[in-house]
Amino acid sequence: MKDKRVTINEIAAHAGVSRSTVSLILRGSGRISEPTRQRVQAAISELGYTYNRSAANLRTQSSQAIGLIINDLTNPFFTELTAAIEQTAERRGYFVYLVQSGEDPDHQHKLSLSMVEHGVAGLIICPATGSHPETFERLRTLGIPVCIAVRPWPDDRFDFAGPDNFRAAHMAVDALIEHGHRRIAFLGGERGNPSRDDRLAGYFGALQKHDIGFDETLVIESRPSRTSGIKDVAKVLALADPPSAALCYNDFVAISVMHGLRQHGLQPGQDFALIGFDGMPEAETSFPPLSTVFLDARRVGANAAHMLIGRIDEPDRPVSRSVIVPDLVLRQSHKAS
Amino acid sequence: MKDKRVTINEIAAHAGVSRSTVSLILRGSGRISEPTRQRVQAAISELGYTYNRSAANLRTQSSQAIGLIINDLTNPFFTELTAAIEQTAERRGYFVYLVQSGEDPDHQHKLSLSMVEHGVAGLIICPATGSHPETFERLRTLGIPVCIAVRPWPDDRFDFAGPDNFRAAHMAVDALIEHGHRRIAFLGGERGNPSRDDRLAGYFGALQKHDIGFDETLVIESRPSRTSGIKDVAKVLALADPPSAALCYNDFVAISVMHGLRQHGLQPGQDFALIGFDGMPEAETSFPPLSTVFLDARRVGANAAHMLIGRIDEPDRPVSRSVIVPDLVLRQSHKAS
């Protein structure tokens, strides 16, 4: 079983033709006589030949692999993104090399270089918080196609696919205000995360528009997790003048805020209004169903994959950005007086 | 920017040495004089050289890529599995090619062959329900290392890493019976899925052990999803003698069963006992917290990756199986009279 793979040479010999002929047949050239075709095909299945695509790639200087660097596959948003990228990549004839940066810029740097060594045709990157400019600089001088996904990166020479966080947050806060809330908290997320910065800006924007003063004690910073919201909400609830509503950095924190609320004897969606961010599937089946900003990770992913492959096919096309305006999905949790 | 990558030849020329020397240096051979080393290293950074690993692989007949075929990345169990595989693979110097079979045997067949063409060193497969024997047969004759993960496959010539579904289900039903339940349903999952078959067998086993007669109307079949449990539970609730508890095929159906229960005016964990399967993260933050069989996808994934890489290193080692005995995690949902 450890006999080395059968190669094009062996099938050529077996069929009594040259390996050029075999190659031609493999690539579906029409200018080969039917008889020889048959003979070669017979040899192929008889010997159990498998095409060696990397050898071909070496020769043609091409590759059907794209690299995907994401922060954390465990987050449903990124999972959906990854699933969509994988699907559209496959549909267009590419495989995806998947790696997780773990939100570590150094690691991300090494990974991106490693992927290049492995000969990916292009790269989709969701920049880790605190990414090094050199990472992208290097990729640029290498001339390898890169698409930045989800989180904006301040270099407009790269393609970008992601959501409009500013508008999304603005919409959500607008909705809360329309429901009569004036004290609205912003819970979760870490400073330096560009997505959060944009959301926070949208939050401020909406507040301003409605002439609501800004109270920094209502903005709680924390590394978002499945439990972080419990502490976040406790902090604002302890305030002299606590909020009656909150926009959360993402659905993780929103759902844990629900738990925190219950610990304080408050019913989410009744005594306190809550809106999340991301629109991950479990937001729909949470209790009560979570109102949230639906970011459509699948669409972002599909866009990113198409943009990257487009650029691989046509390296000199103009830079493009695909910014998706999210939908506000109002379910139950935002209802409260 | 589209200038082709700089190669080992160019840096050899630039440094005034042969490319053999450069290669030696690249691979860290000690038998190269320090001066030449320096010169070559200088050339490398000056010219911006990147190692072409695929070329090297062609020569050495090796590869640092492993293929991973899973059914559906959107399922948190498989997400955790994937994340763990990716992590341990990377730690051991491998990249993972990720593809989703979508539970389609034909697709899975094509994908596995495609991965071989792309030169993976080995393959981790979670067999799709209804997988074709030829898929694995082919892989075997090709002599490529394969590790079956999660779902058993009836061919003991392959390594396997997965949970002990039989025992797990047995434990869960035991617990339900200890809480006084005699009418226990088994909800969700499709016939032909080996994981489900094992779980069902464990369910029967526990029933038998406690001399509880088997009632086939309590076993509901359905494609598991985030909503399927709603219908599943409605069916058994409509029975003349409805159950007071249920073991669910997985956490998805368990959580949707909670919703179904509420629609019937029943409080999960109070009027009806529920145990899920998988132990996905959101089971912990569901309301009420879901009691479930924790399968530890991360451990399964790490095991699978280690086993595969072990076999890549040592193709003739004896076949091994790593079967993990799951933990029953009792939270709230199983409590009911």
Place this chain on the structure above:
DNA sequence: TTGAAAGCGATACCAG
């Protein structure tokens, strides 16, 4: 319609 030969970027064996 088919074959010969060169070459993709690296490794490896063998001299020197």
Place this chain on the structure above:
DNA sequence: CTGGTATCGCTTTCAA
């Protein structure tokens, strides 16, 4: 210690 040379498996003119 370093260089020459033959591959690895496949593609691609260019002739025949």
